[in-house]
Amino acid sequence: MSFSRVVFVLLTLLLALLLATSFALNVVHSRHYLSRQLAVHAQDSATAMGLSLTPALQRGDRVAIDSLVKAVGDGGYFRRIRVLDTQGGVLAERVSNLDVADVPSWFVRWLPLETPTRSALVMDGWRETGRVEISSHPGYAYQQLWSDARDLLIWFSVVGGIALAILLLLARSALKPLAAMERQALAIGDGHFSLRVPLPWARELRQVSEAMNKMTRKVDEMLQGKVRAIEKLEAASHRDALTGLYNRDFLDQQITIWLRESNACAHAALLLIRLPGLADINTQWGYIEGDALLKQIAALLRAQERQLQSTVAARTGGAEFMLLVSEITHEDALQIANTLLSQIRACTTPLGACVGSAHIGIGFLDPNISASSQLFAQADMALRVAESHGRFWAFIFPPEDLSPDMIFGASRWRRIIEHALAQRTLLLFEQPVVDARSGLPLHYELEARIRDEEGRLIGAGAFMPMAHRLGLAIAIDRAVVELALTQSFPDAVPRVMNLSLDSVKDMAFTTWLQQRLRVNVLDARRILFELPERAAAEAPECVSRLTSCLDAMEIHFGFDHVGILPEALTQIRHMRPMFLKCDQVLVAGTDATGLKRSLLEMLLNLAQALDSQFIVSGIETEQHAMQIRAMGVGALQGRAVGAPAAVPIA
Numbered sequence: 001m002s003f004s005r006v007v008f009v010l011l012t013l014l015l016a017l018l019l020a021t022s023f024a025l026n027v028v029h030s031r032h033y034l035s036r037q038l039a040v041h042a043q044d045s046a047t048a049m050g051l052s053l054t055p056a057l058q059r060g061d062r063v064a065i066d067s068l069v070k071a072v073g074d075g076g077y078f079r080r081i082r083v084l085d086t087q088g089g090v091l092a093e094r095v096s097n098l099d100v101a102d103v104p105s106w107f108v109r110w111l112p113l114e115t116p117t118r119s120a121l122v123m124d125g126w127r128e129t130g131r132v133e134i135s136s137h138p139g140y141a142y143q144q145l146w147s148d149a150r151d152l153l154i155w156f157s158v159v160g161g162i163a164l165a166i167l168l169l170l171a172r173s174a175l176k177p178l179a180a181m182e183r184q185a186l187a188i189g190d191g192h193f194s195l196r197v198p199l200p201w202a203r204e205l206r207q208v209s210e211a212m213n214k215m216t217r218k219v220d221e222m223l224q225g226k227v228r229a230i231e232k233l234e235a236a237s238h239r240d241a242l243t244g245l246y247n248r249d250f251l252d253q254q255i256t257i258w259l260r261e262s263n264a265c266a267h268a269a270l271l272l273i274r275l276p277g278l279a280d281i282n283t284q285w286g287y288i289e290g291d292a293l294l295k296q297i298a299a300l301l302r303a304q305e306r307q308l309q310s311t312v313a314a315r316t317g318g319a320e321f322m323l324l325v326s327e328i329t330h331e332d333a334l335q336i337a338n339t340l341l342s343q344i345r346a347c348t349t350p351l352g353a354c355v356g357s358a359h360i361g362i363g364f365l366d367p368n369i370s371a372s373s374q375l376f377a378q379a380d381m382a383l384r385v386a387e388s389h390g391r392f393w394a395f396i397f398p399p400e401d402l403s404p405d406m407i408f409g410a411s412r413w414r415r416i417i418e419h420a421l422a423q424r425t426l427l428l429f430e431q432p433v434v435d436a437r438s439g440l441p442l443h444y445e446l447e448a449r450i451r452d453e454e455g456r457l458i459g460a461g462a463f464m465p466m467a468h469r470l471g472l473a474i475a476i477d478r479a480v481v482e483l484a485l486t487q488s489f490p491d492a493v494p495r496v497m498n499l500s501l502d503s504v505k506d507m508a509f510t511t512w513l514q515q516r517l518r519v520n521v522l523d524a525r526r527i528l529f530e531l532p533e534r535a536a537a538e539a540p541e542c543v544s545r546l547t548s549c550l551d552a553m554e555i556h557f558g559f560d561h562v563g564i565l566p567e568a569l570t571q572i573r574h575m576r577p578m579f580l581k582c583d584q585v586l587v588a589g590t591d592a593t594g595l596k597r598s599l600l601e602m603l604l605n606l607a608q609a610l611d612s613q614f615i616v617s618g619i620e621t622e623q624h625a626m627q628i629r630a631m632g633v634g635a636l637q638g639r640a641v642g643a644p645a646a647v648p649i650a
Contacts, residue, residue, distance in 0.1 A: 011167045019156045027111065027149050034145055035114050038136040042118035045078065046134040050120035053083060057091075057122050057129040065092045079115050079135040086128055096137055103146045111145065113138040223573055223609055230602045231566035237595035238564075238585070240315040242291060243298035248316040251324060253585045255372040257618065258326065258365065258461075268365040269333035269396075271323040272379040273297075273340065276387070277356035278319035289353040296347045297321060297355075300340060306538070309468045309501060310461075322379075327465035330396055333362050337394035345392055359386040362396035413466040416458070417476070420450040426479055427457070428487065430495065432642035433615055436629045442613070443494040443528060445637065447644060448480045464500060473502040474509050481516065484527060487647060496528040498560065504535040505542045514549045521553055528578065529557040536575075537568035547575050558612070563603050573610055579635070580607045584618030587628065597631070604633060 049072060056064035065083055073081050073094035083092040115135050122130040238250040258268060275297070282290040294315075301313035301323055310326035323340075325333065337360040348354040361383025363375045378397070386395040420426055430444040449457050467473045477500055484497055503509045517524040529550060535543050536559065550557050558579035559572055563586045572580070586600055600616075607614035619625045619638030628636060 012164055016160070019160050022156070026152055027145070030145055030148050031111055031113065034138075034141040035116070038113070038138060038141055039116040039118060041077070042116055042134045042136040043120075045072070045136075046118045046120035046132050049081075049134065050122045050132045053122050053130065053132060054124060058124055062091060069094050077137055077140070079137040080117070080133075081135075082133045083122075084131045084133065086130060091130065101139065101143070103142045107146055107149075108142060113141055113145070223606070226602060226606045226609065227566065227569045227573070230563070230569060230599060230606065233595055233599040233602055237599055240298075243294055243315050245298050245301060245321070246312055246314040248314060248322075250585060251312055251314040251316065251322055252372050254312050254324060255365070255375060257584050259370065259372070260620065267328065268324060268326045269328045269330075269336075270363040270365065270375050270379045271325070271333065271337055271340070271394075272361045272363065272376075272383050273321040273323065273344075273358065274360075274383060274387075275319040275344075275355055275358050280356070281353050285349070285351060285353040289349045289351055292349045293347055293353060293355060294319075296349075297344055300343045300347075304336065304340070308465075310465045326461075327463070330362075330364065330398075333364070334394060334396050337362055337396075341392045341394055357391035359383055359392070360394035361386050362394065364396065413463070414470050414472075416450060416452050417463060417467055417470065417472050421472070421475055421479055424479070424483075426450060426476075426483055428480070428483060428647040429644040430647050431637060431644040433496070433617075433635050433637045434641045436625075436634050436636050439641070441493050441642070442635055443496050445496045445498070445530070446480070446484055446647070447498075448476065448483075460498070468500065468502055473500040474506055476500075477503040477509065478512065481513065485516070485520070485523060489526070489647075492526070494526050494528050494556075496530050496558070498530045499532075501532050501535050501538070504531055504546055505539045507542070507545070510542075510546050510549060513546075514553075517553055517555065524553065525555055527555065529555070530560045530581070531557060533559050533561045533563075533565055533568045533572070533583075536571040537565045540571040543571065544575065551576070558615075563599060569606065573606070577610070577612050579613035579615055580610075581615040581617055581637070587616055587618055587624075601631060604631065 049068070052068060053065060055061075056068065069081050069083060069092040072078065073096065078094075079096055081092075081094045082090055085091055115138050117133055117135040119131055119133045121128055122132060238246050240247050255268075255270070275293075278290055278293075281293065298313070298315065298321070301321060304323060304325075305311045305313045308325055312324040314322045314324070316322050323336075325336065328336075341358055341360060344355055344358045361379045361381065363377075363379030363382060365375050369375050369378075382395045382397060386393040389395065427449045429447045429449055431447065432441040432444050434441050448460050450463055451457055464473060464476070467476050480497060484495060489495060517527075531543060531546070547557055556578035558577045558581060559568075560581045561583040562569070562572070562580045564583045580603065582600065582603055586596055586603070604614045613635055614633055615635040615637060616628050616633050617637040619628060619636045619640045621640050625636055625638070625640050
């Protein structure tokens with residue numbers, strides 16, 4: 001029961017007790033008063049009748065005595081009248097029935113009135129000749145008592161109802177801030193710190209409200225400070241200070257991760273962009289104009305990064321940029337390079353400074369490349385060829401000069417993916433996320449794989465970027481959801497499903513997913529959903545809509561690749577994620593004193609403040625796992641703690 005209801009019930013009982021006591025006292029006092037009135041009435045009547053009977057008793061005229069008794073009794077004010085002689089013999093008597101008109105019988109039984117008997121002597125001079133006894137009839141007294149009690153009850157009920165209504169309004173007004181405080185406390189628990197409680201007029205509640213508002217403000221400032229610190233650390237560790245693009249170290253680690261992942265991003269293009277005339281621009285126009293051109297080119301690369309999934313744009317030197325694009329064909333890579341050259345050629349500053357020349361060399365990441373240095377060397381060789389052709393030129397070595405194995409064109413990718421969807425030949429693999437201390441699985445992350453025409457397995461890291469470009473990512477997510485919900489897993493450990501950025505942004509997919517999960521919500525609650533951090537940065541309203549639907553069905557979710565886009569953390573901290581999984585780049589080469597370790601620790605602290613589980617993925621060696629455990633991380637994922645395994649077909 002709520003506190004306001006308790007207060008109202010207590011006030012109601014108190015008021016009812018007061019009114020009931022007052023009513024009872026008034027009725028009892030009225031009863032005593034009427035009883036005394038009946039006694040006085042009987043005594044006065046007996047005295048008057050004794051004087052009237054003196055002549056008749058002197059003569060012994062019984063007819064006159066009976067006539068007088070009958071006349072007095074017919075008035076109906078007396079219950080009994082008796083005339084006695086000196087020896088106590090009854091000379092005349094009149095008795096009336098105890099009929100009380102217009103008064104309920106239960107009232108008569110509940111409040112019995114005494115019918116007092118009073119007597120008077122009949123005297124002849126100084127000689128007693130007889131005695132008169134009269135008992136008053138209580139009927140009129142009952143009628144008066146009933147009328148008074150009824151009117152008093154009605155009056156008290158009206159007054160009590162008005163008083164209760166006023167008390168209710170006052171109680172609600174005084175206790176209304178408690179509901180706001182409750183909402184504020186729940187919002188704090190959910191990670192929302194913007195709610196402020198209006199200050200109530202009650203002094204005690206005002207003090208509590210001020211304390212709650214102060215706490216909310218302090219916690220919000222604390223988390224905002226953590227987010228700002230993460231942004232600074234991420235920028236210092238991975239970002240170029242001038243353009244805001246990633247640096248060479250981040251790009252190198254991303255390529256290393258792609259090379260390490262089995263069948264993931266097996267074919268990627270590295271576009272090495274060089275502006276040989278930047279030094280002349282700085283000399284002729286000044287460094288401000290040169291920096292302005294660099295920022296314009298960085299904006300062009302960021303646009304490509306937003307348009308293409310699994311793409312990394314970086315500035316690796318003074319006039320050198322790189323664009324790493326996953327799962328792309330030679331033709332598409334060359335087309336992107338020529339588009340960039342056209343855009344770079346059109347760049348100009350307000351003072352008229354422009355790029356005099358630009359060259360792009362394209363290296364291709366395929367199964368024959370085992371180290372990032374090989375890819376950089378290939379791109380540098382292609383860049384030297386491009387520089388020998390003209391002022392704006394891009395070059396990529398033909399596929400026949402490289403390894404043609406498993407280099408698919410867009411049409412072949414479409415056939416492979418559409419065949420897997422049509423024939424429902426998607427395969428599910430699962431990799432455990434384990435508790436860092438006990439080693440027990442907390443949940444399993446599901447990964448979809450498909451086969452090409454030769455029966456070779458292709459991982460999601462390879463085909464999902466192509467599915468995005470072909471507009472098939474949402475269809476794959478739907479198929480994986482259907483497959484997972486119909487799968488009978490051998491244990492009760494939850495399974496985690498990854499949703500693509502396309503699906504998160506699509507309102508129709510959110511509606512379909514909500515309807516599909518509601519079909520069997522009990523089984524659906526064994527499924528967790530993993531959303532990309534990029535979605536929170538690019539489409540926060542879509543993420544909020546999706547997570548609200550999942551919350552309504554008590555289905556948990558988390559975010560992957562956390563820490564790459566710090567601006568997304570501002571949105572994520574309001575969404576109550578169950579877990580945060582950092583990007584593998586943040587843990588690659590983590591040392592005891594580096595910026596990466598500081599950034600990782602800040603993300604861990606933020607997850608703890610949000611009451612979310614922090615997961616570190618990409619753990620490939622036991623030594624690496626021990627290093628991460630020493631930082632206090634609670635959950636690990638990687639081949640060192642559990643390799644992906646095929647899920648048996650149900």
